[in-house]
Amino acid sequence: MKIVIIGNSGSGKSTLAKALVSRYALPYLDLDTLAWNNTVPPSRKPVSDSLIEIMSFTTANSDNWVIEGCYSDLVSALFCEISSSRSDTEITLVFMDLSAKDCIENAKNRPWEPHKYKSKAAQDENLAMLIEWIDNYDKRTDSLSRQSHDKVFNEYAGNKVRITERLPVERIIDLVTKSKT
Template sequence: MKIAIIGYSGAGKSTLAEKLSNYYSIPKLHMDTLQFQPGWKDSDRDWMKSEMKSFLTNHSNWVIDGNYSWCYYEERMQEADQIIFLNFLPWTCLLRAFKRYLKYRGQVRESMAAGCKEQFNWDFIRWILWDGRTKTAKERYQRIQQTYPEKVIVLRSQKEMDQFLENLANNKKNQRA
């Protein structure tokens, strides 16, 4: 099983990736762990592409969370058996990101690069509400849905995400019976 999780900052991509990685017992890659170096410095793009290519080559099953349209995006979408698009409202993402900040303040999350302590500042707020929701980003998500309608699942709320995970758990129970 290969799963690509895309969507807006604060929607819960990394949390969902963790759950699906555990459910299917497959390796996961949080793209933020490649994008950033300590102190929130951007990684070298060639290095990041090399790491992504290595991950894709060395794993027959995976879950990858993150967008980064310049980093094997089309290849990830093509290879994925399932593409999950977290299309949460901007204010929902902002609230979720703030709650995450309160939980991890002063710490580095497992889904983040080493040396990148959880932060919540005006640049990030602006990214969540506006800059990360450009017309180009919206068109990219729309194109993925049109290109791969048979494998795209759009989740628009925590309730829908919970139902999705509950259905997985129920399917597993039914397979055992």
Template sequence: MKIILLGNAGSGKSTLAKRLLDRQPAARLSLDRVAFREGAERRPLAESVAEVRRFIDTHRHWIIEGCYADIIEAILPACEELIFLNPGIEACAAHCRSRPWEPEKFATREAQDAHLEALIAWVRTYETRDDDYGLSRHRALFDGFLGRKMELYDPSEYASMLGLE
């Protein structure tokens, strides 16, 4: 298993990764971990890609999840399956509001909640952004990938579409 999960913040990437890992043990990497230095400063792309390649080289089975098209594009040839989670803006915003505390990203639940409205505002620009985090870039990656791929629209059907139920 060598899967990349691509989609907007709140699209269900982390939740689906956990469900896939229940079926088959594998290493999991959230690209959030390699994309930034302390705070909101983006690392140089080459550093992030090198770290992801080290991860890929040290694990036989893996799931990588994120919204960083620039990083994903560099490692896409290593994956066996690309899954594009595209449930729409409202579903993503609702998931952001209901997500549990992510201690790997925030020191406290309060710190996470303090960033929530900014995150949701960012999520709502997904369809109009022309950066590496936006729909147009994700769509281009997905459409250009020649391997096994799947686009999922309804979070309530993610598990059944992948045979996880």
């Protein structure tokens, strides 16, 4: 089982990924952990550098994995690399396409993310910026936008599922694991 999850911040990507990891003992890669240089302020790594790390992860865990993130450029690069090197690989693409209102509500209620913030207080200090970021999802045109996620989803010829409403995570897992194009 190979699953890639994309969507806006607060859409439930991490929640779904962690539930899949728990249910199926899948190796898990959060693209936030490799998309950025450790600089102040943070800056994006070149896509080629991040892709090397992603391919290392998929090669080490060739049979099963889940990858999640909002980086359509990295997901597109992954799909191109895998399609050119591994013709037998079937990946299910999940687009967590919730409304900004739902994503904002999820962001307000998200648990502490220790891989991103030193404390829950530090995470909460960033909430206003995150809400603004979420709210601008439809207006942005970069690789983290709805426009770019739509493009990746629409161009992907494999198994795919678009989730457009808040559903219990177990229901989403059922939809994802039963999906066929």
